[in-house]
Amino acid sequence: MATWRQRIRPEQIRELSLVVLIVAALLIFAWQIENFLSARTFNRIAGSVAIIGMVAIGQTLVVLTRNIDLSVGSIVGFTAYFVGAQLAANNDMWPLAAVALAAAVGGAMGLVNGLIVAYGRAPAIITTLGTLAIYRMLLINYSNARTVTVDSLPPWVVDLSRQNLLMIGDFAVRPLIVATLVAVVVFQLVLGYTVFGRRLYAIGSNPEAARFAGLPAQRIVLTAFTLCGMLAGLAGFLFLARFGNITAVAGQGIELESVAAVVVGGVNTFGGSGTALGALLGAFLIDLLGQGLLRWLGISEFWRDALLGLLILLAVASDAVLLGWLRRLWAERAEVAHAR
């Protein structure tokens, strides 16, 4: 009895409970909705989780340092359009170069955020609210009310969202979700096993102690924002591959969805705890609930944002109440165990 309690930390309970919630939601929807457990549903969720999940990983890095990045939606939109326009103009562009371009453009935008927050000492929420508007404005100016269309893109781009790498029964594993899963594995390792990852947690959980330990806090925050921008840039590329038709409003609202995924995924908004895997699970749960409830209750798409908002509030409330309660319980058990 005592051993599993010592192994599992309250934060991991959060991830386990997410898995339980996901399974429960799947069962309820499968029972209530005809044909819910179909390849079509799965592929739809996978396509959208690929994009939100990629952004949520970056958002996790930033939130771990007690900051937030609201400009990710604009970064996704801008890179999707920008890379789409380049590919449309030059159909022979090497695929890897297109991906690298997306990451570089997003990274540059994240770098600007990071410079302002880390070195300008401006609050992240205000800074990125500003750049949210500015990056969107850049896109509107750059696009000049034109649209990137599927027909203008080289065929390999659009194929990314249709190609089946692997079939498990009727379920298709497609490149987009694979890219995001790879990113999750990479950043799960980065957070758990690198100096940078450890420092992210340290800065988020106690910035003053981090300063006393000689950690370069500004540089680490800058890196977190830059990586967040790069991942949003990559998500922009996935967005382009998924939809093909890109307008000036592409990616709007992704900032809300990514924050929701991160918060529901158990990343502490006061910094210092959370994982990339949790953020992905959060993104998955949100999308699953969105798809399921829309079909089950027959509610309109407009309810989606309200649902997101509700989930954020629920997650934050359960963070404060439930996690606190769990921690107390754990502490008592630990004391009892120690007394023995």
Place this chain on the structure above:
Amino acid sequence: MHAAPVLEMRDISRRFGSTQALDGVSLSLYPGEIHALLGENGAGKSTLIKIMTGVHQPDSGQILLDGRPVRIRSTLEAQRLGIAAIYQEPLMYPDLNVAENIFIAHADRGPWVDWGRLYRDAEEILAQLDVRLDVRQPARGLSVAAQQTVEIAKALSLQVRVLIMDEPTAALSAHEVDQLFAIVQRLRDQGVAVLFISHRLEEVFRLADRITVFRDGRLISSAPGNETTPEQAIRDMAGRSIEQLFPRRDTVRDRVLVQVRNLGRTGIFSGISFDVHEGEVLGFAGLVGARRTDVGLALFGIAPADRGTITIDGHPVRITNPTQAMRHGIAYVSEDRRGLGLSLPMSIAANITLPALHRYLSPIGLIRRTAEIAAAEEYRRHLSIRASSVDVEVSRLSGGNQQKVMLSKWLNTRPRLLILDEPTRGIDVGAKAEVHQMIDDLAAEGIAIILISSDLPEVLAMSDRVLVMREGRQMGIFSRQEATQERVLAAAMGQSALVTG
């Protein structure tokens, strides 16, 4: 001449955990009298003030106001009873103006602000104190002295009968002190009872009608100001009982590790010069506000010195950030475990290895968890940190065990100079003895230690030599034989005449 005391504390006791902060203390404050309270750090002065102002409740004893027993359950209630306190750092609302700050606590002025009346009333109160201050000026940018005047005006506006002043002169210039004293004397003449707390003996003897000395939570002496002397007051303050005098083993001091000459930081401290040898414990003694911690922070590069030299192993070094300090083998264990020291949601192991993570990397740059945990495990056993494993979050540990994690964390940087800032504050007697044992062991291993502690018996017992500071200045360095409680206290209070005597 005094008919009856306005406030009478009778047989007050208060305990915090294992510390008896106040032990059967009785004290009477008379109208029109300035009563000074003296005592070393931790003598129980602050606890008494907090009981008077309703922050703490006494475990036993009685409080009488005008001869009637009262209970003071909150600061608001204290205010209503006419008891107010002002502190070294006044609590102002910086964006409100002087008049608003004076009347902020008033609930009886109606829901609308009558600005004309507000300014008139404020000016009237300031006139009572005979000070000129623009009542429309925002509090931001006022000098500390002016802010204190506003606090006093605020107290006056609430019909104060007992005014408690806790170290009000610590941040003032000599001229401002004179002005403050004029105001205090005017208040006394108006019949206010003043309780005055200061570490500056000359001020106390200049101002006070009665002088009371506390030690170890007890009242040691209380006498009219003209019937006692500074020498007597210091004798009363010293002589603290030493519960468990730790037997330090003899150390060999032959190799100077760090040489500090004329170190200073503008406006904070100046003229600090000392040597620390390998294997030596150099104690830093002084009262609150002596700026000992600031010297530690300067050596560690958090708030770097801007004057003077630091020499390590004979080489002059410049230390402007903690990374440089660590590179020179300096570690600083802060007194504020929660605020500055530990990352509470992280595990014991992650906390211990944080400043030296680069030692636990595999060739491809990933953290080797096994090596990390093995290192942390060793500290857990060596310092007997009580936890089921090193994966436990630090937030779940007791204060004493958190302190040991802090020490482990900094010992793991393999320091040559270890700065310990109040290493035993707020931990229980058992853990305290363990920390003392560890200091002795570390010194025996050849680590140079600077021990900053407000616990005078602790500094004297643990140190090979004691450096005494007072208000940012070095008052002297005493050898183990010379360092008696009287001498160190006299130096800490600026009574240098007594030091040689």
